[in-house]
Amino acid sequence: MTENAGPGTAAADGGTGAHAGARTRTALRICPLCEATCGLTVTVAAADGGGGGRAGRERITAARGDRDDVFSRGYVCPKGALFGELDGDPHRLTRPLVRRGGELRETGWEEAFAAVAEGLGGVLADGDPRAVALFLGNPNVHTVAGALYPPLLLKALRTPNLFTASTLDQMPKHVACGLLYGDPLAVPVPDLDRTDHLLVVGANPVESNGSLCTAPDFPGRLRALRRRGGTLTVVDPRRTRTARLADRHVAVRPGGDALLLMAMVQVLFAEDLVGTGPAGAHLSGVADVARLAADFAPEAVAEACGVAPEEIRVLARELAAAERAAVYGRIGSTAVEFGTLASWLVDVLNALTGNLDRPGGAMFPLSATARPPRPGPGRGFATGRRRSRVSGHPEVKGEFPAAALAEEIDTPGGGRVRALVCVAGNPVLSAPDGARLERALAGLDFMVSVDPYLNETSRHAHVVLPPPRPSRSPHFDFSFNALAVRNQVRYTRPAIPLEEGERGEDEILARLVLCAAGAPGADPASVDAAVVRQTLAAAVADPRSPVHGRDPAELEGLLAGEGGAERRLDLMLRLGPHGDGFGADPDGLTLAGLLEHPHGIDLGPLRPRLPEVLRTPSGTVELCPEPIAADVARLRRSLADRRTGPGGLVLVGRRHLRSNNSWMHNLPGLRGGANRCTLHVHPDDAARLGLADGALARISGDGGAVEAPVEVTGAVRPGVVSLPHGWGHDRPGTRTPVASAEPGANVNQLLDGRLLDPLSGTAVLNGFPVEVAPADAPAGPSGTAGRPRVTHGTRHPADTSN
Numbered sequence: 001m002t003e004n005a006g007p008g009t010a011a012a013d014g015g016t017g018a019h020a021g022a023r024t025r026t027a028l029r030i031c032p033l034c035e036a037t038c039g040l041t042v043t044v045a046a047a048d049g050g051g052g053g054r055a056g057r058e059r060i061t062a063a064r065g066d067r068d069d070v071f072s073r074g075y076v077c078p079k080g081a082l083f084g085e086l087d088g089d090p091h092r093l094t095r096p097l098v099r100r101g102g103e104l105r106e107t108g109w110e111e112a113f114a115a116v117a118e119g120l121g122g123v124l125a126d127g128d129p130r131a132v133a134l135f136l137g138n139p140n141v142h143t144v145a146g147a148l149y150p151p152l153l154l155k156a157l158r159t160p161n162l163f164t165a166s167t168l169d170q171m172p173k174h175v176a177c178g179l180l181y182g183d184p185l186a187v188p189v190p191d192l193d194r195t196d197h198l199l200v201v202g203a204n205p206v207e208s209n210g211s212l213c214t215a216p217d218f219p220g221r222l223r224a225l226r227r228r229g230g231t232l233t234v235v236d237p238r239r240t241r242t243a244r245l246a247d248r249h250v251a252v253r254p255g256g257d258a259l260l261l262m263a264m265v266q267v268l269f270a271e272d273l274v275g276t277g278p279a280g281a282h283l284s285g286v287a288d289v290a291r292l293a294a295d296f297a298p299e300a301v302a303e304a305c306g307v308a309p310e311e312i313r314v315l316a317r318e319l320a321a322a323e324r325a326a327v328y329g330r331i332g333s334t335a336v337e338f339g340t341l342a343s344w345l346v347d348v349l350n351a352l353t354g355n356l357d358r359p360g361g362a363m364f365p366l367s368a369t370a371r372p373p374r375p376g377p378g379r380g381f382a383t384g385r386r387r388s389r390v391s392g393h394p395e396v397k398g399e400f401p402a403a404a405l406a407e408e409i410d411t412p413g414g415g416r417v418r419a420l421v422c423v424a425g426n427p428v429l430s431a432p433d434g435a436r437l438e439r440a441l442a443g444l445d446f447m448v449s450v451d452p453y454l455n456e457t458s459r460h461a462h463v464v465l466p467p468p469r470p471s472r473s474p475h476f477d478f479s480f481n482a483l484a485v486r487n488q489v490r491y492t493r494p495a496i497p498l499e500e501g502e503r504g505e506d507e508i509l510a511r512l513v514l515c516a517a518g519a520p521g522a523d524p525a526s527v528d529a530a531v532v533r534q535t536l537a538a539a540v541a542d543p544r545s546p547v548h549g550r551d552p553a554e555l556e557g558l559l560a561g562e563g564g565a566e567r568r569l570d571l572m573l574r575l576g577p578h579g580d581g582f583g584a585d586p587d588g589l590t591l592a593g594l595l596e597h598p599h600g601i602d603l604g605p606l607r608p609r610l611p612e613v614l615r616t617p618s619g620t621v622e623l624c625p626e627p628i629a630a631d632v633a634r635l636r637r638s639l640a641d642r643r644t645g646p647g648g649l650v651l652v653g654r655r656h657l658r659s660n661n662s663w664m665h666n667l668p669g670l671r672g673g674a675n676r677c678t679l680h681v682h683p684d685d686a687a688r689l690g691l692a693d694g695a696l697a698r699i700s701g702d703g704g705a706v707e708a709p710v711e712v713t714g715a716v717r718p719g720v721v722s723l724p725h726g727w728g729h730d731r732p733g734t735r736t737p738v739a740s741a742e743p744g745a746n747v748n749q750l751l752d753g754r755l756l757d758p759l760s761g762t763a764v765l766n767g768f769p770v771e772v773a774p775a776d777a778p779a780g781p782s783g784t785a786g787r788p789r790v791t792h793g794t795r796h797p798a799d800t801s802n
């Protein structure tokens with residue numbers, strides 16, 4: 001039996017895309033490329049086309065949607081369809097790189113881990129754990145290893161210096177949910193398939209395929225909503241593809257959402273439209289919210305948020321009138337100046353209109369690997385248990401702002417970060433002021449990157465450890481099942497076994513854990529074994545656990561799975577809310593049972609979960625938490641004091657369907673067309689500023705300046721320009737030639753890292769002030785002279801480092 005043989009996985013296939021006569025088979029693989037988690041059927045062929053079929057030579061020649069997948073039902077997007085190209089990218093690293101004499105050279109794994117043990121060990125030997133920082137990038141939420149090992153790595157490093165992509169993304173939502181529900185991971189999602197009215201705030205799921213809301217074929221689900229007579233409203237300063245599907249598009253002024261949503265709350269109270277519904281019994285602080293919102297009548301906010309008072313009233317009335325409605329916010333509501341307030345208001349609106357925790361509203365999914373709920377009051381959620389060394393940023397969910405990583409490295413003094421472990425991250429492009437971060441990285445005593453590419457960030461590492469191609473990794477959605485619009489569980493084993501000379505990312509990360517723990521020579525399996533033993537010891541001691549009082553050694557013996565990661569998955573499934581409890585519920589989930597269902601197991605529609613999700617001290621949904629109420633003063637100030645650049649311009653980002661953050665620009669099949677790094681400018685602004693379509697514009701911000709071709713389009717609101725992120729592939733020393741051939745500009749160079757949402761430490765990546773001028777024009781009177789000038793195509797100081 002091949003590794004992932006199962007019904008429908010081992011059949012010979014027509015040989016789509018394979019050489020004539022080549023032996024092919026199909027396999028199942030959940031797509032790891034975005035949060036939609038579509039099931040794919042991939043065609044696997046021997047690369048040499050011969051009959052040898054040596055496992056090490058296999059490759060993916062085609063991918064299509066798995067029609068039998070219980071959740072995605074055959075859906076696939078252009079990225080998923082190109083899974084084979086992505087998987088087979090010849091520029092992926094296949095062997096570790098170690099820096100010797102200033103140059104990164106391919107080595108064997110033992111030599112690479114020895115270099116990590118030495119480099120990391122050298123810094124750790126000084127006895128100050130603060131000297132090592134950990135950066136975790138986005139793909140960690142898309143891999144099994146990224147879910148299972150980073151917490152252990154952090155623990156072994158004992159460092160307070162954790163930085164992740166969350167503070168470039170959704171941290172405001174975690175803070176809002178932490179304060180509201182007592183658990184930052186209790187994030188309600190719109191019950192997409194049953195709602196009658198969806199209000200989308202700052203999300204473009206038709207391009208992004210959805211985020212903090214896992215829903216394969218999000219666009220199809222939006223169309224279905226409209227077909228069943230429901231309505232879709234989109235709040236976005238750009239007329240996006242999602243906005244074009246909508247009944248109503250509200251072109252809010254960037255950063256104005258908190259004002260807009262606050263005014264909607266004011267209208268609900270003023271017009272007596274509040275009706276908290278079934279969740280009402282669990283809410284506290286409703287009257288306090290009314291008091292907070294009182295100053296924010298539509299007339300008071302209209303100018304600042306750019307939405308007419310009457311339109312704000314209509315938005316509130318429609319939300320209140322809908323039988324079942326949900327408000328859903330994403331990047332445009334989080335990575336903004338008032339991200340936590342806006343994220344909080346999204347849930348407040350759901351609660352006040354009776355839509356929190358009811359079918360068709362905003363609901364809490366229940367993942368199969370969730371820890372069993374603990375009813376009753378909890379300890380609540382707080383931030384600021386410690387402060388970052390340089391700027392004194394409060395810790396949030398154990399993290400400091402990604403925007404502060406550079407200063408923690410380049411600012412002298414005790415506790416300075418001297419070594420970095422970077423797992424699946426490219427902060428040089430994804431975080432503010434990459435030029436400064438690059439200079440900082442170049443000065444580290446030691447850096448290790450776990451990354452399949454030699455890119456803008458990993459090029460600074462002393463050791464690069466490449467994970468295998470996704471076809472050779474297993475897939476389970478530890479994160480996204482907890483954000484899915486339907487409860488379901490799916491697991492796919494690697495479609496192709498590891499080649500000789502490859503290491504699974506589980507093994508790579510387990511060995512990093514051992515290096516961090518000062519035991520580099522220990523068996524990586526011991527890392528998983530320790531977790532299993534600790535988890536079982538806690539479970540048998542817990543009176544609420546189905547295994548209370550049982551013998552942990554016996555339970556350990558019952559675990560199935562090939563390797564430590566699978567055994568841990570089995571353990572989590574069996575102790576999870578749908579699990580078999582090691583026999584307590586013979587029909588419950590186990591890994592073995594799940595493997596018998598290669599297309600997944602549907603666990604039904606979302607169900608109301610209040611109050612079991614609550615961990616607040618009061619045991620209620622605390623609708624008006626103190627830190628939020630305090631931040632409203634800042635919101636009030638913004639009514640008078642709007643932040644724009646000299647020409648009245650602010651910049652927002654955008655995503656393209658055939659891209660993903662910084663790391664898919666090296667695939668020819670995903671390049672070109674509209675997926676380009678151009679500056680969208682409204683025709684009025686273009687005329688005013690003398691910007692011709694296709695001409696190069698110079699964009700300046702607090703962190704520097706970049707150049708990009710202008711695309712004049714009515715799709716952006718006047719006063720708003722848009723530049724996508726993840727570009728700027730013009731550094732030397734990378735090994736992504738396709739990306740480098742058309743590098744684009746790094747939008748985050750416009751930021752200096754100081755502009756943050758204070759409650760969450762999240763960088764303001766949308767709605768920040770910029771100045772735009774034709775690239776050949778001299779700097780305007782307001783001038784950017786004296787500021788660092790980093791334009792694409794120009795070598796920065798750090799570029800001389802290798």
Ligand SMILES: Nc1nc2c(c(=O)[nH]1)N[C@H]1C(S)=C(S)[C@@H](COP(=O)(O)OP(=O)(O)OC[C@H]3O[C@@H](n4cnc5c(=O)[nH]c(N)nc54)[C@H](O)[C@@H]3O)O[C@H]1N2
Pocket residue numbers: 136137138139143165168169170331335423424425426427429430431450451452453455467505653654660661662663724725726747748765
């Ligand atoms: N201006 C602006 N900036 C933004 C955003 C924005 O909207 N505007 N969006 C922000 C958001 S939402 C996010 S999530 C961040 C993302 O920030 P990052 O996570 O730092 O950036 P990515 O581009 O996702 O880089 C992921 C890295 O992981 C590597 N990788 C890919 N697959 C794997 C794998 O299987 N294993 C390992 N170990 N590595 C892998 C890639 O090669 C790449 O180096 O960017 C943020 N930056």
Ligand SMILES: Nc1nc2c(c(=O)[nH]1)N[C@H]1C(S)=C(S)[C@@H](COP(=O)(O)OP(=O)(O)OC[C@H]3O[C@@H](n4cnc5c(=O)[nH]c(N)nc54)[C@H](O)[C@@H]3O)O[C@H]1N2
Pocket residue numbers: 034035138169201202203204205207208209210211235236237238240252253254255256257330331332333336652653654655656657658659660661766767
């Ligand atoms: N194809 C593709 N898919 C992706 C990604 C990708 O890079 N490409 N990245 C993945 C990641 S890491 C994430 S986090 C998700 C993000 O998922 P989404 O948030 O759905 O993605 P975006 O396309 O960035 O949508 C954000 C929208 O907010 C708008 N916006 C900007 N500022 C404001 C504002 O102040 N107010 C309002 N109301 N709107 C504003 C922007 O115009 C944009 O249309 O996508 C994921 N999926």
Ligand code: SF4
Pocket residue numbers: 031032033034035036037038075076077078079080081209216217
């Ligand atoms: S929407 Fe596309 S990229 Fe996202 S999981 Fe599905 S196939 Fe993959």
Ligand SMILES: [Mo]
Pocket residue numbers: 138165169
């Ligand atoms: Mo993200």
